[in-house]
Amino acid sequence: MAAREALTPKALDRIPGWFWGTDQRLFSWILSEKAVGEPPGNLLELGTYLGKSAILIGSHLRAGETLTVCDLFESDAPEEANNAETSRSYSSLTRDKFEQNYLTFHEKLPKIVHGPTSVILDHVAPNSCRFVHVDASHLYVHVKDDVLASRRVLRPDGVVVFDDYRSVHTPGVAMAVWEAVANLGLEPVAISPQKLYATWGDPGPLRERMRMWLEKTPDLWFTVDPLGDRDLLRVNEVKKPADPPVDAATLRKLTAELKRTSAELKQAVAESKSATASLRKATSEISLAGPVAQRAVRWTRRRLRAAKTTTKD
Ligand SMILES: C[S@@+](CC[C@H](N)C(=O)[O-])C[C@H]1O[C@@H](n2cnc3c(N)ncnc32)[C@H](O)[C@@H]1O
Structure with missing residues (x-):
């Protein structure tokens, strides 16, 4: 069998996508943290593009676990606004390119659902996942359903991560995510500049373990900020000092x-x-x-x- 390339941050940098250093560190910690994922559970990514985040998620698969990824790839979206979104931003995406990238680092492909995220509940069992990454359409109508799907497939101790929860070009993601916090029982635990980390279960133990890990991790800085009546960890990379003027x-x-x-x-x-x-x-x-x-x-x-x-x- 052909030798696979070792997955280093530098090697991952070569894969096009939107998955930056702070989130790579947070994903790796969450996915390898025993207390977050005991016993084994499944992993799910909605919106995989060329595999940048899926490749890292797949490197944390444990025995008996399945990683499922869902994307439209080169196929049409279920409706016009979603079609406009994908042809504007992902016109060169094909399933073949995703598979090639993934197989550069892993021997086996994940389970691939080639279609809209609206069909994901036909492929992933309820209450079976320890980790879900929501990074598909940015339109409110689709993200709202992705939020509900994450609630259905995640175990109570599982972690869900929402991409682009606060970007100026993705108000639909912000609306769906904060609506879930306000009305559906989604519990935010941490935020990075790009992603919001949450759980549908009790956020206390996860937040505390993450805080303890961050205290021993000098290349990430964090603050504990109040968010209504809860605490939220705000995390980012420590910037290297610029050359003096x-x-x-x-x-x-x-x-x-x-x-x-x-x-x-x-x-x-x-x-x-x-x-x-x-x-x-x-x-x-x-x-x-x-x-x-x-x-x-x-x-x-x-x-x-x-x-x-x-x-x-
Ligand atoms: C922002 S990209 C994903 C980035 C990827 N997670 C990474 O880290 O590089 C969004 C992906 O969602 C897919 N997508 C958009 N709308 C979708 C839908 N309704 N169902 C499934 N996939 C969709 C697009 O084809 C695109 O590949």
């Missing part, structure tokens, strides 16, 4: 040095041009002097021979 005096010094170096360079070029010209002149003089010298040698030899002949006589 150059002050005006240093800038003036660097500019003067640059000017001096460039003047020296100009002078060196001029000198080398004049040396080349002198060399050319000397070469042509040598080539002119050559035949004259040869004639002089021949004339001298003739004179010597003539002188010898005269001496014998």
Whole structure:
């Protein structure tokens, strides 16, 4: 069997998609955290595109678990607005490309539901999942149904993650998600700039374990913010400090040095041009002097021979 590439953040970077460092870290922690996923359960992704997030989710599959991914891929969407959305943003997507990407890192494909997320409950059993990632249509009518599907398939201790819960181009996701928080019992646990992490069960234990893990994870910063009568973890990557700005005096010094170096360079070029010209002149003089010298040698030899002949006589 062909060797599979190791899944590193750098290797995952090569797969096109919308799945950034903070969320990669949070997914990996949630999916590998025993207390979140004991006993084994299934994993589900709605909206997989070229596999960037599915590949990472699949790397946390345990024995006896199934990862199901659902996407329209190159097929038509169930209605016009959804069709406009997919042809605008995902026109080059094909199922083949997803499968190729996935098989770069894994030996086996996940279970693929090639169709709209509205059919997902025909393929995933109720109360069977420990993790669901909702990242398909951004339109309210579809996200609302995806929210309900996540409630049906997740176990009480399972985690659901909603992408684009606050982007300016995805108000439909925001409306469906906050509506579920307000009216349906969805419990937010944490947010990153792109995703909201929640559960349909008791959020307390998950939030506390996540907080303890974040305290020992120096490359992620977090705050605990109030959200109504609950606490919400706000998580992001620690940014590497930028290079310090150059002050005006240093800038003036660097500019003067640059000017001096460039003047020296100009002078060196001029000198080398004049040396080349002198060399050319000397070469042509040598080539002119050559035949004259040869004639002089021949004339001298003739004179010597003539002188010898005269001496014998
Ligand atoms: C934002 S992309 C998914 C990104 C992916 N999770 C990643 O991390 O790179 C959204 C995906 O949802 C799919 N999609 C849109 N509407 C859908 C629907 N109604 N049913 C199933 N998939 C849908 C699109 O084809 C697209 O591949």
